[in-house]
Amino acid sequence: MTYSHLPVKGKMIFLTIEKSRLKEFLEAVSDECRLIVPEKKGKSTYIFREYTDFSKVALEFVRTIIPPKRFFFPPSETLFSYTKTEGLSVSSESESFTVIFGVHPCDLHGINILDKAFSYGGRDSFYWRKREKVGFIGLSCLPDKYCLCKSMHTDFIEDVYDIFLYTLDDVYMVSVRTAFGDDLIRLKSDLFKSPTKREVVEYKKRIMERDSMFTRIMDITNLADLLTLEYKSEVWEEYSRRCLFCGSCIMVCPTCQCFDVYDTTDLTKGISYRIRRWDACMRKDYALVAGGHNFREDRAARFRFRYLHKEIGFAEMQGRATCTGCGRCSETCPAGIDMVEVVRRIRE
Amino acid sequence: MSLVPEMATLVEKRYLDPHHSLFRFIFDNELKREGFGFRPGQFVMLSIFGVGEAPISITSGPDEKGFIELCVRKAGRVTTVLHNLEENSKVGIRGPYGNGYPVEQMLGGNLLIIAGGLGIAPLRSLIRYALWRRDAFKEIYIIYGARSPENILFRGEMENLVLRNDINCLLTVDSTYGQPWNAHVGRVTDLLERVRMPLKDTSVAVCGPPVFYRFVLNKLLSLGYSKGKIYMSLERRMECGMGKCGHCVVGHKYTCVDGPIFTYWDAINLPEIF
Ligand SMILES: Cc1cc2nc3c(=O)[nH]c(=O)nc-3n(C[C@H](O)[C@H](O)[C@H](O)COP(=O)(O)OP(=O)(O)OC[C@H]3O[C@@H](n4cnc5c(N)ncnc54)[C@H](O)[C@@H]3O)c2cc1C
Ligand code: SF4
Ligand code: SF4
Ligand code: FES
Secondary structure, three states: OOOOOOOOOOOOEEEEEEHHHHHHHHHHHHHHOEEEEEEEOOOOOEEEEEOOOHHHEOOOOOOOOOOHHHHOOOOEEEEEEEEOOOEEEEOOOOOOOEEEEEEOHHHHHHHHHHHHHOOOOOOOHHHHHHHOOEEEEEEOOOOOOOOOOOOOOOOOOOOOOOEEEEEOOOEEEEEEOOHHHHHHHHOOHHHEEOOOHHHHHHHHHHHHHHHOOOOOOOOOOOHHHHHHHOOOOHHHHHHHHHOOOOOHHHHOOOOOOOEEEEEEEEOOOOEEEEEEEEOOOOOOOOOEOOOOOEOOOOHHHHHHHHHHHHHHHOHHHHOOOOOOOOOHHHHHOOOOOOHHHHHHHHHO | OOOOOEEEEEEEEEEEEOOEEEEEEEEOOHHHHHHOOOOOOOEEEEEEOOOEEEEEEEOOOOOOOOOEEEEEEOOOHHHHHHHHOOOOOEEEEEEEEOOOOOHHHHOOOEEEEEEEHHHHHHHHHHHHHHHHOHHHOOOEEEEEEEOOHHHOOOHHHHHHHHHOOOOEEEEEEOOOOOOOOOOEEOOHHHHHOOOOOOOOOEEEEEEOOHHHHHHHHHHHHHHOOOHHHEEEEOOOOOOOOOOOOOOOEEOOEEOOOOOOEEEHHHHHOOOOOO
């Protein structure tokens, strides 16, 4: 199977597949490469995991607990090992391709943002060696009360994915974006047809319906100005008293990229390992340097930093806010802190 | 770009003062040894395997080939283990990182270099760059202050600079603490009054501890230097050095990629700078 991630700009092929035959398609994909799918975990929680059985695949879910980034930016990874006698040895990476099925538009936007972050100032080889071997089959979704993608302009995606499925009544409308997506389709090309006129009408109707389902709106016009003007607002103080600084909001965020680099040593074998693992900017010693100086010790400053960063911090590099509006942070927060509310308070 | 360092050998260790030493490294890989180029003001990530990494400015000059030198203060885990290493020990080095001083823009003008304490580390590289092509600059002033005479890093080198008549090198200490000393005693800001060169066309490079910056920057502004021509080197926590880990972010800039050298103007416009 050949592989190319380059989306064919301006060119998009639309097909349809009957819902009842999706299983055959996914099995064919899973025969060809590692397939990751969303599955139900708890009462209303979902996770991405290795495909085992089609009946377990979640087709109607809002969000997974952890975004799909962990498949190419794992919570912790060994970069290399070192021994006195053999020197450096960079951990090798398996050759297999991974396809992640069921990724929603906001998370695809999140991946686009991470891709840029891991390219700024030079490509991160550990990120890209995994990322280059991951393809995506996107899936349309309907919003719940936490979804903010419409406000964050991430409710649609025309990039990043290889194939995208829009759920209609009896079929999925299939958008094929890359040559790799085409390779996947051709594994079972007899399952795919051209869309009929009726299906196109249905697609349009569904899009309109979905658009009217968003109950939460966050006004982000002139937010950069407001956050700058309200840099010293007491709102930050107030929320930082409520925040537990547990870091959950960061661990679940599809666009958080921070990490720590540290060494561990296996004394019995005389091997040391260099590890990188996810870190959280809200942690107290995140900006601490030798000699004890901490550039961001104050609670309110740490609380504020995350907001500034999601909304405006990297706008220059990314060309957009780095929040995709996936709603995970608001749903996860044990203190009930909600981004929409914080931004509303700043705007007042 | 990779988080994997190149192997290098510590070939020489020179005691500077009780807390600082100069370390000379050569890359084990010959291509890297010959091909390693950098700008003054850039830094490397130094690895001691099993201990960790630390960002350290390159203190040798970009025209000196075949080795690099780092001037390091014993500050914590990595730097203390480094101080205890024997010559011929193996370390890892990756880089160079950061923007470095905009030397092309400085060429042809006057240069004012102001260092406090360990702030001399990146500036020594800039000094070497400028002296290597002395004719490419007009006037050059170097002002260096330390706590006491024994804390003047690279003392012999600095005193040789004082003797040169094609540059003005002024040294000062906060107090002599009873040690022999025949240069100025007092603040670096006193010495700034002695600088005699047109403000126009003068680039100023400042590096030192936080309080030092505060005094020097205020003085420079009161003397009329342009905020856009004062270059400072920011220190922040760094884990990757390549704009990925987030630790060094100030406002909306990565100190490791967009800096560590910022003009005073750019720096004051970053939220959370001071
Ligand atoms: C751009 C830049 C240039 C520097 N140049 C020099 C130099 O030329 N000479 C010199 O002696 N020191 C320099 N420093 C400071 C030096 O990096 C720290 O003293 C060093 O990281 C301390 O590491 P440690 O493991 O000994 O201390 P520890 O306190 O044990 O460090 C623990 C961790 O914190 C990180 N850390 C601690 N302090 C700093 C810091 N100040 N900056 C960034 N990360 C830090 C380390 O990476 C390490 O992971 C520079 C710092 C920066 C940012
Ligand atoms: S999840 Fe909530 S309580 Fe925890 S750090 Fe984030 S905002 Fe604070
Ligand atoms: S900040 Fe919250 S809503 Fe925005 S992308 Fe991160 S987890 Fe999702
Ligand atoms: S040191 Fe990691 S982003 Fe700058």
